[in-house]
Amino acid sequence: MPISSSPKARLALAAVAAFGTRPFAEVGVAELAADADVTTGALYHHFGSKLGLYAFVRDDxxxxxxxxxxxxxxxxxxxxxxxxxxxxxxxxxxxxxxxxxxxxxxxxxxxxxxxxxxxxxxxxxxxxxxxxxxxxxxxxxxxxxxxxxxxxxxxxxxxxxxxxxxxxxxxxxxxx
Incomplete structure (x- = not known):
């Protein structure tokens, strides 16, 4: 995991919480960005897509x-x-x-x-x-x-x- 205060890490932590408790399809990009206090653009910049973010946290x-x-x-x-x-x-x-x-x-x-x-x-x-x-x-x-x-x-x-x-x-x- 990246340093916890970075936008990438905040996205990863928000994704772990969201994807851990709900199926992939029920978690939205805007929700993930809001929970991480970043823009949706930051999600796409760091992970390419919601699936890319999911794959990152799933692997970890x-x-x-x-x-x-x-x-x-x-x-x-x-x-x-x-x-x-x-x-x-x-x-x-x-x-x-x-x-x-x-x-x-x-x-x-x-x-x-x-x-x-x-x-x-x-x-x-x-x-x-x-x-x-x-x-x-x-x-x-x-x-x-x-x-x-x-x-x-x-x-x-x-x-x-x-x-x-x-x-x-x-x-x-x-x-x-």
């Missing part, structure tokens, strides 16, 4: 989410994917809810070629099913989305914590 917020998930993965006990990944996605969920980033983190980044959350989770369990990371990233985002739509955060958190599923008769010893 996602990086903060990934820092927490990576930290939780590094400290998680056990070798099984469930023992490492489920607690890490719960940490990510708690961060998104606590900071009010519900509408910023409830979907994959728009237009991105790679999904950094999926890549982070995949690196935590490289021998697990090739789609495990995709499914768990989607579960984290679905829980965040549910809270943003009015669901109880504790219920969504409990649902994430219940994701531990173990091998079946036809696939013994597999995690998930």
């Amino acid at each position: 917020v996602e990086r903060r989410l990934l820092d927490r998930v990576e930290g939780a993965l590094a400290t998680a006990a056990g070798d099984e994917a469930t023992a490492r990944i489920v607690p890490a996605i719960v940490v990510g969920f708690d961060f998104a809810v606590r900071e009010g980033f519900l509408h910023l983190l409830d979907a994959p980044p728009p237009g991105a070629e790679a999904d950094r959350l999926v890549e982070t989770l995949r690196s935590a369990a490289p021998t697990a099913s090739p789609v495990l990371a995709d499914i768990l990233a989607a579960a984290l985002r679905a829980a965040v989305h549910a809270v943003g739509a009015g669901a109880d955060a504790d219920d969504a958190r409990d649902a994430l914590q219940s994701l531990a599923v173990h091998g079946s008769a036809d696939r013994p010893g597999r995690d998930f």
Whole structure:
């Protein structure tokens, strides 16, 4: 983030607050500029468009989410994917809810070629099913989305914590 008193930083802070609590389409350029005490021209100058500003703050917020998930993965006990990944996605969920980033983190980044959350989770369990990371990233985002739509955060958190599923008769010893 830029220095907090600069017009660019004020726009970024206003965007985090607005996009965190409301969907992209519900946030207007004039509102963002007014909340940052700048002109709409400043928004276009620094970010090119509302989407450019959104992408800037989305990237910053996602990086903060990934820092927490990576930290939780590094400290998680056990070798099984469930023992490492489920607690890490719960940490990510708690961060998104606590900071009010519900509408910023409830979907994959728009237009991105790679999904950094999926890549982070995949690196935590490289021998697990090739789609495990995709499914768990989607579960984290679905829980965040549910809270943003009015669901109880504790219920969504409990649902994430219940994701531990173990091998079946036809696939013994597999995690998930």
